[in-house]
Amino acid sequence: EAAVTQSPRNKVTVTGGNVTLSCRQTNSHNYMYWYRQDTGHGLRLIHYSYGAGNLQIGDVPDGYKATRTTQEDFFLLLELASPSQTSLYFCASSDSGGRDAEQFFGPGTRLTVL
Amino acid sequence: QQQVRQSPQSLTVWEGETAILNCSYEDSTFNYFPWYQQFPGEGPALLISIRSVSDKKEDGRFTIFFNKREKKLSLHITDSQPGDSATYFCAAQPGTGSNRLTFGKGTKFSLIP
Numbered sequence: 001e002a003a004v005t006q007s008p009r010n011k012v013t014v015t016g017g018n019v020t021l022s023c024r025q026t027n028s029h030n031y032m033y034w035y036r037q038d039t040g041h042g043l044r045l046i047h048y049s050y051g052a053g054n055l056q057i058g059d060v061p062d063g064y065k066a067t068r069t070t071q072e073d074f075f076l077l078l079e080l081a082s083p084s085q086t087s088l089y090f091c092a093s094s095d096s097g098g099r100d101a102e103q104f105f106g107p108g109t110r111l112t113v114l
Numbered sequence: 115q116q117q118v119r120q121s122p123q124s125l126t127v128w129e130g131e132t133a134i135l136n137c138s139y140e141d142s143t144f145n146y147f148p149w150y151q152q153f154p155g156e157g158p159a160l161l162i163s164i165r166s167v168s169d170k171k172e173d174g175r176f177t178i179f180f181n182k183r184e185k186k187l188s189l190h191i192t193d194s195q196p197g198d199s200a201t202y203f204c205a206a207q208p209g210t211g212s213n214r215l216t217f218g219k220g221t222k223f224s225l226i227p
Contacts, residue, residue: 004157031213033214040219042120042217042218042219042220043158043203043220044128044217045214045215048214051151060212064163087167090158090198091143092157094213100146100163100207101164101213102148102160103160103215104159104161105157106157106159107155107156107157108155108156
């Protein structure tokens with residue numbers, strides 16, 4: 001059974017729309033991450049969290065909010081979506097302590113902003 | 115500023131050949147280097163990793179060679195198989211402070227049919 005799940009798997013919205021991407025992990029991991037993947041850029045970290053209620057800023061946070069409601073659930077919010085946010089989004093989790101820890105990725109959400 | 119660079123952008127070899135994927139970095143505080151493998155339609159998954167105290171790490175047909183002085187590492191895939199066709203990401207993590215990974219842009223690897 002998949003340990004990191006994401007929903008929806010595909011989403012189409014219009015410019016200015018509100019979007020929430022969901023991630024759930026059943027690994028009992030403390031750390032969770034949101035990345036975006038774009039051709040020519042690889043994986044870029046948007047936000048991450050080391051526990052419920054905690055939020056850390058990544059490398060490309062502009063235009064994104066995130067919220068970690070429980071150890072299992074991490075949400076990415078786009079309140080005024082723009083075409084530049086069209087991308088493939090991945091959620092990941094890793095064990096507490098984090099150093100040298102393997103990150104386990106979900107299957108991804110493909111978001112299109114028209 | 116790109117802290118982790120990968121080359122080539124894409125690589126195609128014959129089945130059975132050895133493929134070499136390159137990675138370099140700038141931040142001397144990086145001391146842990148995982149390689150992630152990603153198949154189309156899936157999320158990346160850890161393939162093999164190395165710490166900077168080592169100069170070589172082997173796991174089956176996959177080997178990492180690490181040169182700390184030159185801040186370079188490479189992933190060698192020997193006896194390349196069709197199932198190895200994927201995108202490979204080199205990543206780096208600092209030895210202290212944040213545990214976050216910095217990823218390269220990836221190398222798309224495929225075999226000549």
